[in-house]
Amino acid sequence: MAVESDKTYTLFWEAMSGAMAVELVLEEMGVPYRRQPVDMAAGEHRSAAYLRLNPTGQVPALALPEGKVIGESAAIILTLGDRHPDSGLVPRGDLERPAFLRWLIYMAASPYMTFVQLNHPERFLDDPSTHDALIEGARQRLEGQFSALDAAxxxxxxxxxxxxxxxxxxxxxxxxxxxxxxxxxxxxPRLRRLHEAVGARQSVREILPRHLG
Ligand SMILES: N[C@@H](CCC(=O)N[C@@H](CS)C(=O)NCC(=O)O)C(=O)O
Known part of the structure; x- marks a missing residue:
């Protein structure tokens, strides 16, 4: 796996992964990019070639047009915001940027990571008899985290x-x-209205079939 050098973005991508948010931002910005699928079921994210690009072995990662690769969904989005300020997708200035940063980091650090506990309890506890309790705890935390987002x-x-x-x-x-x-x-209800409004956008219509398979 390598970065092709034709001066465009390359998004290292897997269906229904954290690549979805970056992909939607790229689509909304109207920025040319290519998707490079990473077959996580086959362990490609742990291959030597991928680890050279993204040492955390995670998806998403984004190769910038000049070839440098960055990881972490929030860092990728902030970098795209710096490079494409006219898109308005990453607010600048004092008015909305503090709230933007606060909730972007919260989403990436809290609910996203709780989904890892929900879907991969074996990464946290070896004893399979403890997994149901961990999954139930994650489910309850997600309820609280989504209600915090709704209130925000x-x-x-x-x-x-x-x-x-x-x-x-x-x-x-x-x-x-x-x-x-x-x-x-x-x-x-606020999250429901947000979900409906985003779901009606062309960017979502464009990318969703790739994720749902
Ligand atoms: N903090 C990272 C989390 C990325 C992450 O956990 N990605 C998942 C796919 S949705 C992954 O690569 N999991 C494989 C692993 O952690 O080994 C981010 O925000 O980009």
Whole structure:
């Protein structure tokens, strides 16, 4: 696996992974990019070739047009915001940037990581008899984390009052990770409106079939 050097972005991608938020931001920015699938089921993210590009062995990663590769979904989104400021997807200035940073980091550090406990209890505890309790704990924490997000939504239907930002696309991805998310959305009406508004956008129509297979 290598970075092709034709001066465009390369998104290291897997279906229904954290690559979805970055992919939506790239689509919304109208920035040319190519997707490089990483076959995680086959362990490609742990291959020597991929670890040379992203030493954490995780997806997403993004190769910048000049060849440097960055990981971490929040860092990738902030980097894209710096490079494409006119998109408005990463607010600048004092008005909305503090809230943007706060909730982007929260989404990446809290609910995203709770999904790892929900889906991969074996990474945290060796004893299989403890996994159901860990999964149930993760499910309960997710309820609290999504209700915190719902309460933090300051706009309508989007997260921030000024209109769509990368927060909306990140939240859309996290909602997609939530098993049976309709029930959760019924308990969180602001998230439900955000999900409907983002789901109606062309960027989502474009990328969703690739994730749902
Ligand atoms: N903090 C990272 C988390 C990325 C992450 O956990 N990605 C998952 C796929 S959704 C992954 O690569 N898992 C494989 C592993 O951690 O070994 C980010 O925000 O990009």
């Amino acid at each position: 939504i300051a706009g309508d239907p989007f997260f921030l009052p000024s209109g769509p930002t990368a927060l909306d696309f990140y939240a859309y991805m996290l909602i997609s990770f939530f098993p049976d998310h309709e029930g959760m959305l019924a308990r969180n």
